[in-house]
Amino acid sequence: MSLICLKNLSRRYQMGEETIHALRDVSLEIERGEYVAIMGPSGSGKSTLMNLLGCLDTPTSGTYELNGTNVSEMDDNELAEVRNREIGFVFQTFNLLPRSNALRNVELPLIYSGMTFDERRRVALEALTAVGLADRVTHKPNELSGGQRQRVAIARALVNTPSIILADEPTGNLDSKTGDEIMTLFEDLSRKGNTVFVVTHEEEVALHARRIIRIRDGLIASDEAVKH
């Protein structure tokens, strides 16, 4: 059984009279441990797809099975639990809580999953160490560089050992050198068995992945393996 199974997934937005088809009848299967790059021009529906995959949004039609459970019919609370357990998000703009230090930012998913204080301290420190920030745990986001912030965000995405890591243009706000470092980090994660999705504009970045899905106007234009 595949980790992710999308069947005729559509997402439409109603803007007054006009219906915007952000995603049209997308069907897709993703196995555990895959490293997928999603590419396409701006406005093609990449973020829409990521939001659906991450259970932040629900499809207008079609079904989404994650780990064999149909998540397209879950209510708000159930989706929150799935996001907490199964999904790790990494955003283009990092989205760290500005008033909390790195450690507290990374702890947040563990607080929501109800882990005890001592244990979540330990697990969060481990995650920060894994992304090379063991010496920055008490720094607030504005005391960190862009690359470091994105590492904190990645640690936060990892800390709950999710089934999927979703990164929507994670290098979009970084210079190319730092971007490369972040991509190397994702490659590491993939090698350790994580399922990773990365949205990107850059062919070079996409070549880190092992499968590239191209989207155009809400449709899958191509879906091919990368030959290394």
Place this chain on the structure above:
Amino acid sequence: MNFLSELKEGLAIAWDAILANKMRSVLTTLGIVIGIVTVTLMGTALDAMNRAFHQSISIIGADTLFVQRGSWLAHTEAEWLGFLKRREITWLQAREVEKQMTLARGVAPVVVMFQSVGYQSRNARGVQIIGSTDQFLVTSGFSVGQGRFMTEMESEGGRPVCVIGMDVATNLFLNEDPIGKRIRIGSRPLEVIGVLAKQGSFMGMKSLDNEVIIPIRQLLGGYWRNPDFQIQVKVSEINRIEDAKEELQGIMRKIRRLAPGDPDDFAINQQEHLISMFNRVAGIIATVGLLITGLSLFVGGIGIMNIMFVSVAERTREIGVRKAIGAKRRTILIQFLIEAASICMIGGLVGLAITYLMVLAVGRFMPVPVSLSIPVMGVAILVSLFTGLASGFFPAWRAARMDPVEALRNE
């Protein structure tokens, strides 16, 4: 995530947010501070009024029952004449009531007559002579200003002693010390053992200080052998005045041997109108106070609501992030409710502190003791908590229901 850890987490976040916007928090809290100061001052004032009233109730005698032949509520002359035909209340009956009453703090037989009173060459006419026992001090609510009241021994022995009112003291003795001197009541000499404290006049009408109190046996032996008695009963608790009245009625009927169907041939009088008047006034004050208080709290609450809406709008992205990471609606709701409640609680505590100082400062110039009572403080804290929860609810609800995708797109 269980409720307790949600509370703890919510508190931590709330403090963070409050500290991050100190100035705004202070300004917002101001509304609640004013509200709570109003609540507590109001409560304290009502408290003090109540206490003052219960003090004066004893002095004026609202907790005293007066057993007499006639009712104070007689409307016609015929009715009044009817009362006069009733059997008199006798010394023995009065003693019996004294023995049998259980719900009383004091029972005193009272006979009133008028006589002229003299000392050396000075005379005062038409002075009210009250014959009673040592219990009269309890039932009348009078207090002794100088010297002492008669003892039980003096009362039972019918000793030739007396306690005089302030007017009598000044009229007969001028600046002389009356204690130990002998005055003449009618033709008999009695020794002055005490002077009553000044009572003033009752509602500006007749002076309450123009009287002499003597042992009832002295009055019976020396002046009036078979007078009509009045029995004064001071009830043990004002709240149980109705029970006491019932007991008293039963005793009187038994003593006067009334058959079950017969009507009472006596009346139990009380100053009901005083209590009802007070209750009316207190009710009006409480209502007006509640309105003012409610209004100021309402305004404070609106301020909190406004700030909370701003806070929610400012932190839309944060809400999106928290939701993406797994916060449920309930978690977000609780977070913002706690923030609103915390602001209000801080306001409430500051308000309490201000009131405490105000009461301390003003209390010195008050005729009755005023202090901030524990119940009033409790109410203030509950009220501020409630205001916080009530005014924080809509903003928190809006935050909780935000769509995470929309929230994350927010700039």
